[in-house]
Amino acid sequence: MRLFDYNRAPNPRRVRIFIAEKGLKIPLVKVDLMRMQQLSPEFRQINPGATLPVLETDDGSYISESLAICHYLEDLHPEPNLLGSSRAEKAQVIMWNNIAEQGMDAAAEVLRNISPGFRGHALPGPAPIEQIPALVERGQTRVNQFFDRIEQQLKNNAYLAGENYSFADITLMATTEFADWVETHAYKTRPALQRWYTEVTARPAANA
């Protein structure tokens, strides 16, 4: 297996943390997003959507979309469990992971519409998409609403999906860091998020 990766991007990061939590070692293949290598004909053979990460499996097939990669790895290596154990817990993990991804989308809306580096690439993917300045403010509003909802959940639960650390926490960790690229620092004004963030970033796998 190999993981097509770029170290600074939030989606590859959450899959690397997942892999580290499992205690796995999977070779990384760097696809340099700063040099737009994801748009090369070679990489678009691997993933026509031109996104990272992508897992190449031992039978030579390719899996894109972080959640799909993590399901595949959880199925191969069930312990430590990161996608929920009981039926009810599994549903909560997938639900909260989805919600955490919406926060990542909101932060991306700010970054991709404000940063000169994303001119003409305001959405991931192979086709040119121009920046829309009005999306910067909309994205900031969404980011703040997102963290307000998360704060309510973390006030009443040790982890995002309930009692146990899961992939939903990994996605939220990547989202929280990514939102800091646009100066959100959501935990500074949200004590439950701060308590959670201090704990999850102290895990060894958070360095992945």
Added chain:
Amino acid sequence: MRLFDYNRAPNPRRVRIFIAEKGLKIPLVKVDLMRMQQLSPEFRQINPGATLPVLETDDGSYISESLAICHYLEDLHPEPNLLGSSRAEKAQVIMWNNIAEQGMDAAAEVLRNISPGFRGHALPGPAPIEQIPALVERGQTRVNQFFDRIEQQLKNNAYLAGENYSFADITLMATTEFADWVETHAYKTRPALQRWYTEVTARPAANA
């Protein structure tokens, strides 16, 4: 169990089709999106995100996010299998379901920024979000790019995730219909999509 539902919305629709394919009968509770009932304090106790569908389970907990609901139901009623059987197939189903959801997001971008009914509600959720006219054209571009990618996949595969009908097809069916609300009619110019669409809409569950 009960499903909080609205008959015209695309996400409740794909969960209803999933339930029908399983041969299950789950009582529906109508939340009238046209009357903004999802924003009522009662419903926001059930789902703070103010989205549909939501599954109330027999132990009285609530699951939002369509994928989480379908995982829960697949776990309770594994046959007929709709989320993949082998490890490789499961990963492809989740991957293509995610991609199909991106098409739904693109169609929503057009509809919610062009239709007077969505003024002040250009994104789902409890907080006001104003329409941005430039998103209409961006959304249309994304919708067309999405269906071009789908056409390539369906040229080489009977179903979206490979050889077997799955939840990814259900999401794509709901996305294809939803895109027709903004006059996409993607299948008219894409023969593989047309072949697939004719087949999947002929299934009895497509009436759900």
